[in-house]
Amino acid sequence: MQFRNTSVRWGAVSQLLHWLIVALIAVQVTLGLIGLELPLGMEKLATLARHKSLGITILALATIRLLWRWMNPAPALPGNLAPIERFLARFTHAGLYVLLFALPLTGWIMSSARGFAVSWFNLAQLPNLVSKSDTLYHAMIEVHAALAIALGLILALHVAGALKHHFVLKDDTLRRMLPGRASAAARSGPTADSSGSSR
Amino acid sequence: MPAARATGAIALLAAVSAHAAHGTTYILLPAHSSLTYTFTQAGAANHGRFNTFTVRFDPTAGRLTVAVDMRSFDTGDSQRNRILGGKDFFDVARYPQARFTASRLTRTATGYRAVGPLTLRGVTRTVVVPFTWRIADIDNRTVGLLTGRMTIRRLDFGIGQGQWRSTEWVGNAVTLRYALQLVPSR
Numbered sequence: 001m002q003f004r005n006t007s008v009r010w011g012a013v014s015q016l017l018h019w020l021i022v023a024l025i026a027v028q029v030t031l032g033l034i035g036l037e038l039p040l041g042m043e044k045l046a047t048l049a050r051h052k053s054l055g056i057t058i059l060a061l062a063t064i065r066l067l068w069r070w071m072n073p074a075p076a077l078p079g080n081l082a083p084i085e086r087f088l089a090r091f092t093h094a095g096l097y098v099l100l101f102a103l104p105l106t107g108w109i110m111s112s113a114r115g116f117a118v119s120w121f122n123l124a125q126l127p128n129l130v131s132k133s134d135t136l137y138h139a140m141i142e143v144h145a146a147l148a149i150a151l152g153l154i155l156a157l158h159v160a161g162a163l164k165h166h167f168v169l170k171d172d173t174l175r176r177m178l179p180g181r182a183s184a185a186a187r188s189g190p191t192a193d194s195s196g197s198s199r
Numbered sequence: 200m201p202a203a204r205a206t207g208a209i210a211l212l213a214a215v216s217a218h219a220a221h222g223t224t225y226i227l228l229p230a231h232s233s234l235t236y237t238f239t240q241a242g243a244a245n246h247g248r249f250n251t252f253t254v255r256f257d258p259t260a261g262r263l264t265v266a267v268d269m270r271s272f273d274t275g276d277s278q279r280n281r282i283l284g285g286k287d288f289f290d291v292a293r294y295p296q297a298r299f300t301a302s303r304l305t306r307t308a309t310g311y312r313a314v315g316p317l318t319l320r321g322v323t324r325t326v327v328v329p330f331t332w333r334i335a336d337i338d339n340r341t342v343g344l345l346t347g348r349m350t351i352r353r354l355d356f357g358i359g360q361g362q363w364r365s366t367e368w369v370g371n372a373v374t375l376r377y378a379l380q381l382v383p384s385r
Contacts, residue, residue: 040282042362042369049241049368115275119242122367132275 005072009176014072017065018177021058021100025151028054032148052111053121059104066097078171089161095154103147105129110140222259225343225381227252232379234267238353239370247274247283256345256381258332261304263313267297269320287360294320299328310347319356326351330377343381350374 004011010018031051038044077089111118112128113136119125130136165173235248251271255264270291274280284291297320301313310331317326330347352371353359363369 040278042365045241045368052241116240116245117243122242125243 005075007073008075008172010075011072012179013068014065014074015177015179017061017068021061021065024054024058024061025155028058029148049119049122052107052118055104055107056118056120056126058100059108062097062100062104065100075176078165078169078173080169080171085161088157092154092158092161095150096158099147099151099154103144103151106140106144106147110137110144113137113140222257223383224255224257224262226384227254228342228380228382232381233377234379235376237374237376239372241368245274247272249273254345254379254381255384256343258304258311261301263299263301263304263311263315263328265299269295269297287363288358290320299326301328310345317351317356319351320358322356324355337380341383343383345379345381346377348374348376 002009002011003013005014028051031047031054035044035047035051038047077086081089108118108126109129112130113133115132117125117128162174162177165171166175229251232254233248234252235246237244237246239245249267249269249271250273251268253264253266255262257263269289270284272280272283272289272291274283283289286293297318299313299317300315302315303313305312305314307329310329310333313328313330314325315328316323326349328347328349330345333344335342335344350372353369353373354364354366354371358373359366359369
């Protein structure tokens with residue numbers, strides 16, 4: 001198994017982080033929406049506590065992912081892209097990284113401003129990022145919700161792009177983020193080692 | 200009448216000796232005292248306080264009584280306060296007061312251990328209240344400093360009914376902290 005990225009393919013670590021975060025985001029959005037709807041009570045407390053724990057987990061995974069990407073150059077974008085597609089690809093990827101940090105951080109600030117310290121799965125209490133503030137708490141609710149909507153829109157672009165590459169352009173863009181055999185083109189391509197200069 | 204005078208003198212003597220056995224009763228300086236509590240909510244420590252309470256302490260006679268106005272609690276969050284004041288938790292409408300009376304006071308190296316009944320949310324249980332006690336001179340005034348902490352289990356007193364009996368999201372252990380200033384009553 002190839003753990004590191006190559007110039008044409010994502011390694012196992014990048015793939016694992018990508019799909020793990022996909023799964024966690026799906027659960028996370030569900031918990032967030034349920035938590036929003038529930039009436040005051042223990043179910044709401046539990047749902048939002050799990051939402052916070054998962055958010056912190058995603059924040060940690062996003063940090064690892066960014067570090068891994070920094071130590072491990074990403075495969076080059078396919079060569080068949082128009083400038084606008086190139087821009088869209090870079091914009092959606094950058095946007096997704098920003099949101100992977102901004103969503104958990106605004107949630108953490110929201111909880112801190114409310115005066116409810118965040119705990120990671122009842123195992124460790126995290127420090128408050130800000131002191132108690134009603135104004136900031138209400139502002140963070142708006143920001144967190146707006147960022148969640150932005151995540152939905154950018155994710156739609158990201159998925160549309162992946163599907164277009166796979167079904168319309170019929171290239172390896174989606175396949176190289178999936179385990180299993182790479183196409184002949186990817187297999188015969190050069191591999192980037194840790195000193196790779198493909199960046 | 201001489202007989203009446205004698206009776207009066209005996210009554211006076213009795214009053215004096217009773218007074219000696221009582222010693223000094225200290226009463227609370229509310230503005231300089233705090234009664235707070237820490238509880239675990241969703242894995243994180245949360246704090247609250249009682250704003251209105253009275254304390255009377257007579258070290259010589261071994262008397263300590265505390266009365267807390269349960270309606271005066273505040274956890275710094277209006278939504279949570281509404282739930283805590285309601286039926287499932289403090290139920291302040293039915294149980295507006297909590298009381299502790301020491302029935303035994305024993306000296307320790309730094310203060311006392313008061314043992315006695317605590318009535319909270321209508322449930323009475325014997326608890327041990329440890330505290331340090333020292334007399335200080337603050338602004339030319341004799342002040343008794345009573346400080347300490349103790350842990351109770353909220354479910355022992357029915358604080359948490361229905362779904363809130365579960366301790367998964369709201370912990371059973373609650374730490375009470377008291378930092379009180381008392382002055383001799385006149």
